[in-house]
Amino acid sequence: MSDSKLALRLRPSAPTGLSAVGLAFKRALVSQCHPKMLAALFLPFIIALLGAIILLWAFWTPLTGWLNMQAADWEIINEVDQWLLAIGLFSIKLYLIPMLAVAILLPLSGILGLVIAAVFVMPIVLRHLEKRDYRGLSRQGQFSTAVGTWNAIWVGGLFALGWLVTMPLWLIPPMPVLLPIFWWTFAFTRMLRVDAAIEHASPQERRMLWRRHNRQLWLIGFILSLINLFPPAWLVLPVFSALVFAHFSLEALRQLRAHNVIDPKTE
Template sequence: MSTHPEALPVVVRSAGFEGVGLAIGRALRSQCRGPMLLALLLPLFVAVISAIALLWFFGATLSDWLQSAASSYNVTLGAVDGMLIPIVVGIILLPIAGILGLVAAAIFVMPLVLRHLNERDYPGLQRLGGHVFFPSLWNATWVMVVFAVGWVLSLPLWMVPPLAIVAHVGWWAFAFTKIMRLDALADHATPQERKILQARHNRGFWALGTICALINFLVPPAWFLLPVLSALMFSHFGLEALRRLRSETQP
């Protein structure tokens, strides 16, 4: 039985971190299924090609600019100059390639994830929202632009290691949460349902984004898993929350 938007409660109470652990456990199980293993290839391909292209087209120019900037401020790097400049170039450009892989997962892989979960885990959950390609594209685009600008502007914080960790985790938590939260609910939830779920489970969505960001920081090789795994985590979290919301409003 479908839930009519007008029947939903207007005032909601925060659910805190309820359901986060359940979503992570379900996502890990789903990731081991054949279709989800194959889904890893697209965002990984996009990220690798983007990294190669960014380094090819902008690496030398950025290296020259950094060297010129260091000289203009009378910063002498000495023997480590040949090692330090490429590291800084990588710190600037590689995360941008990573966010492109995340965007590819949100736009192209998320529909596959939702279809798979709808068949295997949530067969009775009606799709009342309709996944709209262009809103998803716009959301991913503005998040990517804000992330890229914020990442570059926060680079001076890398001179202070504790602040560098906060900036790294903070920006990636922002990217994961803002990109994946919308797409995880767009297919199944109505606009009013999305509004209620985002208000009720805001802490849970941000907790998932922060967990993904910490994995990205602490275990960099795990990045090839994160675009699809994060899609599974947010989808399980959002769909289970939607199922509970509709059970509350059914007569």
Template sequence: MGLLVDSFWRAAAYCLVPRVIALSLLPLALIAVVAGVGGWLLWADAVAWTQSALEHAHWLATLWGWLGHLGLGDPSGALAPWLVVLAALPVIVIVCVLAVAALVTPALVRLVAARRFAQLERRHGASLAASIAWAAGSTLAALAAMLVSMPLWLIPPLVLVLPPLIWGWLNYRVMAFDALSEHASKPERMAIFQRHQWQLLVIGVLCGFLGAAPGVVWLSGVVFAAAFFILVPLAIWIYTLVFVFSSLWFTHFCLAALEQLRQSPDTLSGVGSPPASSNLPAP
């Protein structure tokens, strides 16, 4: 717990470093272009298709009639943009995670290593190809989980729980792997994932819940159409900053855990495989 809290505060402090703030802006241009082009090409058609689907859904006919009696003239037209935004959020979040992992995380790892772990030996336990393959596999698994769980989002409590859990798992898999890829050997990486898997998952889930907060800004761009082109890029940058913080948290935690592992007298003993009670895969 001490390592978890210590790495949290260090990550928060590093977010105020001008170099880190500048790095958080790097993925914004790419993400904003992708989101802008996608919105320009697909927004009107997506909203129209969603509204048509809502209007022709027989199981919603009673609801539309009831809302009509209350004086709401076009409830499906008001709901359709929200549903399109809700469907786009997973794509935006995944693009943010991958952009930060590819463009920012290596620089953050070098920054933290230079400031705190200059004496920590680099054993290069994972190549760039292995990192890309790991991120791609984890992303596909997260997307599959999103698709399978989407019907459950209609249950109000679950829509607040399931997406952050999935993003947390994706954070845990991608960012912890990248934080250790340069400094840890493969056995060391497996040992840290085994010993600290629940702490790493907690970091991922907490950052997943933090990543849900910018959705309020994103949805405000739908409500306040005049401010759409200001609020949506702001939300994307907040997403990016959240994942930069997440990357810093994982980096501080993982490198400190690696340093402790190498100083331990029983380094790498008895950690060849995950415990039987664990259901989390070792990398």
């Protein structure tokens, strides 16, 4: 048996499936505690905060006015509202309309923060991990800035459009929970899987990684979308999610190259 084959057999088996996902989250948690990554939290947070302030200032009055007009046709809401007023309680519309307005505007600022993290923070994350955890992993990406920026724009735009179009479904239980999970899973996965691999993986390697690890990548996005349901997590998720996808993608790329995998479909 040749030395190379013997070394391959003696090499510890790479984590796969759920273990690979768990390892990515574990490594991301450790990396997040580094001072450089803690400092990186401020950029997407400040952008998202400014975006929320601007959106609320510019659209609060017209949006709540439009929602009040639409609420006039909501028969069930009107019946409940009249019943509550008749027994001397409160108007449900007084609280429902502002809650709907916030549910529309805040996620739009959140996706803006994720776009900023994908375009500007992910390169910082990749350089940090490259020096500390993935030394020797060469960069073979092409047109990374252009491809990553375009991907972040179209995913963010589709998220915003889809969020607004599906808002009426929030009145149907359990859609108020399922829809945010669906749209944020889409945003995390389709945006960050590209930016995490675009600088180091060649186009052929990216296609192979996404085909082989499609389920794990969507599982990571799903887990992050569940965490996103808790507002305190919004402070760290843009950077933490970038770290999780970067750790998973770079480790998968390292294992792919270590085993000299040749896929005839990519030739």
